[in-house]
Amino acid sequence: MSVPDKKTSLALLRSMMVIRDFEETADKLSLRGKVSGGMHNSSGQEAVAVGVLSALAEFDVIATTHRSHHHTLAKGFTPREIMAELFTRSTGISGGRGASMHLGDVTRGHFGGNGIVGAGVGIAMGAALGIQQKGDKKVSVGFIGDGGMNTGRTWEAINMAVIYKLPLIVIVDNNQYAVETFVGRVTGGGDLAKRAEGFGMRAFNIDGMDVAEVRKYTSEARERALAGEGPTFINAVTYRYYGHNVGEKGQYRTQEEIERWKSTKDPIDHFIAVVLEQGYANQAEVDEMRASVRAEIEDAVAFADSSPEPDISTIYDDIDSGMLGVQL
Amino acid sequence: MTTATTTATKVQHPSYSEAFQSGVREEMTRNPGIFIIGTDLQERGGHFAQVKGIAQEFGVERVKDSPISEAAMVAAGVGAAMYGCHPIVDLNFIDFAFGAMDEILNQAAKIRFMFNGKVPLVIRATSGVALGGAHHCNSLEALFASTPGLSVAVPSTPMDVKGLIKTALRSDDPVIFLMHKKLSGIRGEIADENYFVPFGKAKSVRTGSDAAIISYGYSIVTAQKAAQALEAEGISVEIIDLRTLFPLDEEAINNAVKKYGRVVVLDEAPVFGSITAEIAATATEKNFGSLKGPIVRVGGVRAPISANPAMADAAIPTVASIMKAVKTVMSY
Incomplete structure (x- = not known):
């Protein structure tokens, strides 16, 4: 896999470090009851988020899943506004109404995390239809997990994207476990790319622990979409280091399996080695980067902690526009 | 409550479906972001001719034929x-919304x-009950109206179809637009492009002096027949057409309670958990002292709709059952 240039590579590395530190920090805060409703930790899946989002333009659209901190950070939202959302404070990106599972800001091209498996891909497909209707040069990316591969609506959306040749990229952020169910136990045929190909979609199974590979496949998919060549399906195989939800102590996988992925496939360790080997940075500079990330996340926690709660009297705001009742 | 705001010129006598076409055409001409997506729209014009000719006029990119994938459509x-954009998703039958319920209620x-x-x-x-059996005759309006974030239109005339769809297409909100299948062919006046019906404003469609029937959709037709028959018996009934179920014109409902103290609430949905229950409860809570007796609800029975015509008729209100309900409130 070809390595991006120095500036890009260092940005990719830092972005992955931000996600890891954010998640490790938020996980502990969640256990202390600071995160309303708990959260879904994406540690281990950094390369998928950073690889995809680094290949998109700022104005491209994403819609995502119940596990979306990493996508949202990689999209360019700050740790401050995401941590504040986890704390359900008014300064959070959803104004404190969404917490961990409902991060989103439509005006910034983030069409939302989602509490319902598979829903994000449908919304992303709709956004791609909107892009096509308006003739804009953008793409829409729908993130989905391996669990979402077995809900019917996913394939309705994929079929529709194919027949309309929509500028859609479907990213399977495949951490291999739908809560506690291993993907291989519940997925007929087994090969997800082949399943998508059956719908006529260009499809790839790729290494979701390699940020450069994810970035490359996404970038090529984006170019095809912009050229009017339609959607692409990318199954990025990755691994979730923590439980489905914070505090989960599952027996569905072995500690050895988790350690094997961490010690041999970790996306950040892997890319640090690449950066060092390329001479883009030395160890001291990598350590310095890590320290600056640490400070940024600590600042985010302090910001969230000191942010005001939303005004309860706004509960009726933004349910509807009020325009329907107006005599035009 | 407003009376019909007919400041604009009444121009034609189209059908209920053609009135929908008229409103959509005008708004599509004005707003290039409006497109329609659904099954069998381009050639057939939809199962009720509701978009007949629009693909030919505006192009197939703005009237998109869809696979039978309700979740994907919504x-x-x-x-x-x-x-x-401002899409119109045409599900043809509201019964098919079950395949897209998460997209509607949750998203x-x-x-x-x-x-x-x-x-x-x-x-x-x-929407509504007609022939076609249990899978094509659901009355789901209470489900949508009770979901925060959704609005529900239930026009009973061509005039209101056009006026309400034009308002919906000028708003920023998701609207469930339910057209009763038994009204598809009725004809009536519509107004020109400057006529809009605001949501949440009921309309008095018949004046009276003794009692009020509050209803919507096809039940307005049945109510009018009942009112005529009651008139011959010396009972004068006002009929209030709600036109939208959310927002609900509570003012019109409360005024009717205060004016008559005798109110019948009518629709086709099974009475248990229906809009009629909501209206009766709200009106009773707010104006109990004005009531001469309980509000009487007339609605569907708690049974799936049979494909047998007589059994389907037996599931929903009739002229006789409405007359009986009015006589009950008159007895207080």
């Missing part, structure tokens, strides 16, 4: 609406509340 509408309805965005979307379908 998701396409939701995502495109968030992106800045379309809640995005504005959480994600600093808007969902200007119309989901159009026919």
Whole structure:
């Protein structure tokens, strides 16, 4: 896999470090009851988020899943506004109404995390239809997990994207476990790319622990979409280091399996080695980067902690526009 | 409550379906972001001719034929609406919404509340009881009206079809637009392009002096027949057409309670958990002292709709059952 240039590579590395530190920090805060409703930790899946989002333009659209901190950070939202959302404070990106599972800001091209498996891909497909209707040069990316591969609506959306040749990229952020169910136990045929190909979609199974590979496949998919060549399906195989939800102590996988992925496939360790080997940075500079990330996340926690709660009297705001009742 | 705001010129006598076409055409001409997506729209014009000719006039990119994928149709509408279009998702029959219920109730309805965005979307379908059996005759309006974030239109005349769809297409909100299948062919006046019916404003469609029937959709037709028969017996009944179920014109309902103290609430949905229950409860809570007796609800029985014509008729209100209900409130 070809390595991006120095500036890009260092940005990719830092972005992955931000996600890891954010998640490790938020996980502990969640256990202390600071995160309303708990959260879904994406540690281990950094390369998928950073690889995809680094290949998109700022104005491209994403819609995502119940596990979306990493996508949202990689999209360019700050740790401050995401941590504040986890704390359900008014300064959070959803104004404190969404917490961990409902991060989103439509005006910034983030069409939302989602509490319902598979829903994000449908919304992303709709956004791609909107892009096509308006003739804009953008793409829409729908993130989905391996669990979402077995809900019917996913394939309705994929079929529709194919027949309309929509500028859609479907990213399977495949951490291999739908809560506690291993993907291989519940997925007929087994090969997800082949399943998508059956719908006529260009499809790839790729290494979701390699940020450069994810970035490359996404970038090529984006170019095809912009050229009017339609959607692409990318199954990025990755691994979730923590439980489905914070505090989960599952027996569905072995500690050895988790350690094997961490010690041999970790996306950040892997890319640090690449950066060092390329001479883009030395160890001291990598350590310095890590320290600056640490400070940024600590600042985010302090910001969230000191942010005001939303005004309860706004509960009726933004349910509807009020325009329907107006005599035009 | 307003009386019909007929400041604009009444121009034609189209059918209920043609009135929909007329409103959609005018708004599509004005707003290039409006497109329609659904099954069998381009050639057939939909199962009720509701978009007949629009693909030929505006092009197939603005009237998109869809596979039979309700979840994808509604998701396409939701995502495109968030992106800045104003889609009309045509489900043909509201019964088919069951395949897209998450997209409607969980997604379309809640995005504005959480994600600093808007969902200007119309989901159009026919509703109500006719022949066709249990899978094509559901009355789901209470389900949608009780979901925060959704509005529900239930026009009973061509005039209101056009006026309400035009308002829906000028708003930033998801609207469930339910057209009763037994009204598809009725004809009536419509107004010109400057006529809009606001949501949440009921209309008095018959004046009276003794009691009020509050209803919507095809039940307005049945209520009018009942009112005529009652008139011959010396009972004068006002009929109030709600036109939208959310927002609900509580003022019109409360005024009717205060004016008559004798009120019948009528629709086709099974009475248990229906809009009629909501109206009766709200009116009773707010104006108990004005009532001469309980509000009487007339609605569907708690049974699936049979394909047998006589059994289907037996499931919903009739002229006789409405007359009986009015006589009951008159007995207080």
